[in-house]
Amino acid sequence: MKRHKTNLVNALKAQAAGEGFVAIGIAPGHLAPAAGARLRQWLADGCHGEMLWMESRVDQRASPDVLWPEVKSVIMLGMSYAPAADPMALAGQNDCARISVYAQGRDYHDVVKGALKRLAGWIAHQADVGVKVFVDTAPVMEKALAEAAGLGWQGKHSNVVSRTHGSWLFLGAIYTTAEIEPDVAAKDNCGSCRACQDICPTDAFPAPYKVDARRCISYLTIEHKGPIDAALRPLIGNHIYGCDDCLAVCPWNKFASSAAANKAFLPRAELVAPKLADLLTLDDAAFRVLFSGSPIKRIGRNRFVRNVLIAAGNSRDVSLLPAVMRLLDDADDVVRGSAIWTLRQLSPEGFAGLKLRLASQEESHSVRAEWEA
Template sequence: MAERQEKLKRFLRDEARAIGFDACRIARAEDMPEAAAALKDFVADGYHGEMAWMDETLERRSSPLALWPEARSVIMLAMNYGPDENPRPLLGRPDRANISVYARNRDYHDVIKGKLKQMAGRFAARCGADVKVFVDTAPVMEKPLAEKAGIGWQGKHTNLVSREHGSWLFLGSIFTTEELEPDSAENDHCGSCRACLDVCPTDAFPAPYKLDARRCISYLTIEHHGVIPLEFRSAMGNRIYGCDDCLAACPWNKFAKTASEMKFAAREDLKAPELSTFLDFDDPAFRRFFAGSPVKRIGRNRFVRNCLIAAGNSDQPRLIAPCRRLLSDDSPAVRAMAVWALARLLSKEEFAALAKSCSRDTDENVRREWEREEEVLCI
């Protein structure tokens, strides 16, 4: 039995390396009471925001066995997507749009899932066991499982950290009915470091190892519908999709390989794109430009909403014209953020004249933006 398990594990490691994964380790498919309790507290505190699916799938997410009772082992795999340069300097270029590193090329769900299926098929053919593959979209607690398997540990920013690959990791899993000897869990190596917590522009961490997603720029730009709460708009800067600040601040990144080595190099037109280009996107243009990209999943309206906030933070007069055109957009969230952006790009006199010339919007959120800015003018 032990010899068979060792051969299968060696086969898995070799296959994983050949396919392009950086780490392959095994966890036992069993209850994870501490992770389940932490997830339950996260939802009970409302930290999940509008992500209702987290509450709806809470029980299935609490254990691998709740998802598939026949599973005996979980093969956890990780692929490094570390950038070839620090992404944070782009935050200082307000005329440019900042897209999270992981979204600057193909949708990683598609890439990873294809590789998982390939590897799972070969494993099943070799040992005769049943297999199922999961990558992010299924109710699987991938980060606690990866920690349990020894790939890394969940850092104070709640993301997985590896001594070999830093904070830049895509995760995927293969559940199997095959009994495999589990690997040792990884210890926490964060120590007294607070780099990831202190760098967060919106104070999204109420405590180490706890995230309030409602304050997280990644959540706000991707998951949140409607207008962005006023208190977070200035802090968003030019971040139009996701936020890499806590990941990029992690000192363990000095060990990470670069994306170019792992074939996740950024598209040239997404490394530092001009913000003005995106403000003119209608739905077809948005879909064409982001075909095959994870950005496409948030839809044109949320994307342009985010770009308008970046425009309002930019102090770029050449963005005034496209922002004005968006005052008549079909999306109320886009119109509302166009008002906010113009209030920052125009002088008080210019904005006052614009407010007089524009008819009152029928949408409550848009009207509120006009009224708020007009109140500011009167102070």
């Protein structure tokens, strides 16, 4: 696939559209040194929290040709998951839990990777070239590459913003030995807008274009494994998996259409506005059944119930107390500790009485700390 073979490039774009990709662009097989420098500074500042895997292969993240020396071009692709409903609609409904838009349907890793593999196979057959596909599971800087390929720019919330699809794009990459003329890199169009910065409940943006994962609700509810910082719990509200706030307020979303979204990402009815009362009762088996085929399944029942307990504590809904009380005996330390915090929020009097009876019996240091907090 030499640079002058435009017919094959046009065919590639048509084939990508047939696989459900609404955006495609070509980036060179290397990134500018500035991208790697920003990544290293972000890591040095500790903004990645517990995501230690980002440190271990930083050089491979910094540029495609370090990960795979034979790469000549990177085909960047985007699938839309633009929602039909307002992601902020449940902000004031304390009996309901908020699940990030991207997690209400099928696992995007499976959908995007399947389409990428089929497209990569087509390219390899047509042009007799080497290909590798990546979807958020390898040391690849998808956002920087998407910007270099002209799909959009990294907005002040650090995610890719598209003129056509707003902040609602899943990204995938095909590294190839084919030499393809790169597209023009996208330019920043955020201007003076800071809506995404101002809406963040936990003030997770120390500066525009920089997110501190340690304060980000998406990180806290998905990646973070232990107890969540007590100072941040009240700020999480009823978010139980991810957070769309900074994405949802992006003005560029007005150009995005849910009609362009891949049908595989249509939300499951039971995940659009689930009741906290129902989610608090989930054991491991019920959790696995409910979230079969969902990205939520990967965090496991215990971390998920921890998140639900925090939302329950923020709800001030005393009707949830019986379910919370049952979780005081849960086998998992983090669940028990979170249940103690929730009990304190919903019933200070009940908390005081149970503390006298249960705190001394607790063997876990972290759970005892919740009683004593």
